[in-house]
Amino acid sequence: MSQPRSDIRNIAIIAHVDHGKTTLVDGMLRQTHVFRANQQVAERVLDSNDLERERGITILAKNTGIVYNGVIINIVDTPGHADFGGEVERVMNMVDGVLLLVDAVEGPMPQTRFVLRQALSKGHKAIVVVNKIDRPAARPAAVVNETFDLFIDLGASDEQADFPVIYTKALEGHAGHQPDDLSPDLCPLFETILDYLPPPQVEREAPPRLLVTTLTYDNYIGKIGIGRLWSGTLRGGQTVVRISREQEQETGKISQVFTFRNLQRVEQQAVEAGDIVAFAGLPDIGIGDTIADLNDPRPLPPITVEEPTVRMTFSVNDSPFAGREGEYVTSRQLRERLWRELERNVALRVTETDSADSFIVSGRGELHLAVLIETMRREGYEFAVSKPEVIFKEGAEGLLEPVEHVFIEVPEDYLGTVNEMMGRRRATTLDIRYGEDRTVYLEYLAPVRGLLGFRQPFLTATRGTGILHTLFHGYEPFLGDISTRDNGSLVALETGAVTTYALTNLQERGILFVSPDDHVYNGQVVGQYSRNNDLIVNVCKTKHLTNHRKSFAEITVGLTPPRIMSLDEAIEYLGTDELLEVTPRSLRIRKKMLNHETRQKVARQAK
Numbered sequence: 001m002s003q004p005r006s007d008i009r010n011i012a013i014i015a016h017v018d019h020g021k022t023t024l025v026d027g028m029l030r031q032t033h034v035f036r037a038n039q040q041v042a043e044r045v046l047d048s049n050d051l052e053r054e055r056g057i058t059i060l061a062k063n064t065g066i067v068y069n070g071v072i073i074n075i076v077d078t079p080g081h082a083d084f085g086g087e088v089e090r091v092m093n094m095v096d097g098v099l100l101l102v103d104a105v106e107g108p109m110p111q112t113r114f115v116l117r118q119a120l121s122k123g124h125k126a127i128v129v130v131n132k133i134d135r136p137a138a139r140p141a142a143v144v145n146e147t148f149d150l151f152i153d154l155g156a157s158d159e160q161a162d163f164p165v166i167y168t169k170a171l172e173g174h175a176g177h178q179p180d181d182l183s184p185d186l187c188p189l190f191e192t193i194l195d196y197l198p199p200p201q202v203e204r205e206a207p208p209r210l211l212v213t214t215l216t217y218d219n220y221i222g223k224i225g226i227g228r229l230w231s232g233t234l235r236g237g238q239t240v241v242r243i244s245r246e247q248e249q250e251t252g253k254i255s256q257v258f259t260f261r262n263l264q265r266v267e268q269q270a271v272e273a274g275d276i277v278a279f280a281g282l283p284d285i286g287i288g289d290t291i292a293d294l295n296d297p298r299p300l301p302p303i304t305v306e307e308p309t310v311r312m313t314f315s316v317n318d319s320p321f322a323g324r325e326g327e328y329v330t331s332r333q334l335r336e337r338l339w340r341e342l343e344r345n346v347a348l349r350v351t352e353t354d355s356a357d358s359f360i361v362s363g364r365g366e367l368h369l370a371v372l373i374e375t376m377r378r379e380g381y382e383f384a385v386s387k388p389e390v391i392f393k394e395g396a397e398g399l400l401e402p403v404e405h406v407f408i409e410v411p412e413d414y415l416g417t418v419n420e421m422m423g424r425r426r427a428t429t430l431d432i433r434y435g436e437d438r439t440v441y442l443e444y445l446a447p448v449r450g451l452l453g454f455r456q457p458f459l460t461a462t463r464g465t466g467i468l469h470t471l472f473h474g475y476e477p478f479l480g481d482i483s484t485r486d487n488g489s490l491v492a493l494e495t496g497a498v499t500t501y502a503l504t505n506l507q508e509r510g511i512l513f514v515s516p517d518d519h520v521y522n523g524q525v526v527g528q529y530s531r532n533n534d535l536i537v538n539v540c541k542t543k544h545l546t547n548h549r550k551s552f553a554e555i556t557v558g559l560t561p562p563r564i565m566s567l568d569e570a571i572e573y574l575g576t577d578e579l580l581e582v583t584p585r586s587l588r589i590r591k592k593m594l595n596h597e598t599r600q601k602v603a604r605q606a607k
Helices: 022-032 052-055 082-091 111-120 140-155 186-196 333-344 366-378 411-422 455-461 498-508 567-573 596-606
Strands: 008-015 063-067 072-076 099-103 125-131 165-169 172-178 182-184 209-218 224-232 234-237 239-243 249-253 256-260 264-268 270-272 276-280 289-291 310-316 347-353 360-361 383-386 393-395 398-411 428-434 441-445 467-477 491-492 510-512 526-528 535-537 578-583 587-591
Touching: 008 022, 008 082, 008 111, 008 186, 022 072, 022 099, 063 186, 072 186, 082 111, 082 182, 099 111, 099 140, 099 186, 111 125, 111 140, 111 467, 125 140, 125 186, 165 182, 165 186, 172 186, 172 366, 186 567, 209 276, 249 411, 256 270, 310 333, 310 366, 333 360, 360 366, 366 567, 366 578, 393 467, 398 411, 411 428, 411 441, 411 455, 455 567, 491 587, 498 510, 498 526, 498 535, 526 535, 526 567, 567 578, 567 587
Parallel strands: 008 072, 008 099, 063 256, 099 125, 125 165, 491 535
Antiparallel strands: 063 072, 165 172, 172 182, 209 224, 209 289, 224 276, 234 270, 239 249, 239 289, 256 264, 256 276, 310 360, 310 383, 347 360, 383 578, 393 398, 398 441, 398 467, 428 441, 491 526, 510 526, 578 587
């Protein structure tokens, strides 16, 4: 018999990117006295990953637990970006309700729709938190109405659509039931959580069963599985059965069990049904595995996430500069790292190729794969990646391709430019709305192929004022050929050091990526050509010396600074015949075939 466990609440905080999830968690931690009064605490304390702090987004779902009026509130902070939707989908298996954060100015945004759909599909109830209520253009009443419309659009039940609303200033830690009457603390939010969100339904006397939803690693105790205990009791030293996603069974012993309190794992003698727990002792544990009683090995329903839509080839770096800057450079080390990533990144897929040096890595989007590349780069790995390409499917109607729901905000002046760019990418216009401040809100359905490498030209065309969000829509019949690249590349002719003399003569041909004294090799891309074909250039060319002296032999005053690309920009730039060489210190774009004559011969044969 299942019964409610009233001393606990398991909740997830979900929202669009940058609507204040992690900041609200900071306030909840402070007001439940997790920190000392004089303790210095970094903002967005749960965004502990360096990449999360630099990009200002949450990438990994994280757990914490606080105590309010004797009730344990387990909180899971989730990513808001659709590329990390696998984290959100996993977390929904652990919780009984959600806090849906909505910006008081922006209202429900594309990722709000995505994360809310995941919560409603699990039957969870939601508390709507209208955050940033102190912004000058705040429109709380309209935002609540838009949120209600979103609930209805997503098929919420009558009970789910009858949600309470809390208004907050997360940065200051204020909350209230009315936008103009906020309490000096977050007590109205805490009280609403206890009153509205249900406690977990548990079977205390049944054998223990737990579904692993997250993995972490500790240098002292090894791999740690995290999940919600659905029934029974789990103790340190207890012998259990691990049931894999393939229904294979393995007996093992749990060495330690933990619960989450404040910002730490706290070891317990035993944990009971309803707790979100961590456990150690099973080295082969994986996400989606069930931990069950030795005498009653019944698996829980496995975790399912949406399939990847984009893939890239990861290969060993074979450029002339290979091995100079990386610590891990071999195919064995690359393979081990990618397979290790699979253990905790459930939305990722890795498949081997005919070559032992190459692997196809599939993910939910460019950002999903870019974060993996940047993480590996910082760990000391050196490798090469290809241009992202979409994953097609065969259906009853023939070839199918992934399509994104695109949301764009631009000033009215750039409406024609954006429409033209999206039209060339085979996008279909769904809606155009005009705001009071001359901002135009556009919605399209566009093939993922057309959006690969789109963000940078979009920002350039709108002078950095455009805002772009995408949401996976589904698979549609193939929409035809798309030409998305207007410029070719400037390709180095020989290996050597770049000279000022050569760059001075070349800068009129396009945008350069290199500076004087940089070292380049034959086949490396050193710039973007102003035309749509490639141009072979000699950036190592030196001035012929004579016996006539010149005091201005190497003048650099007139040299245009090179374009220094970030990882995301470099991935977007890549052509189909190019690779990105990734090392801990450098990003170099190069041709797959370094020799110019070989490239020409292959091109002639292709014709």
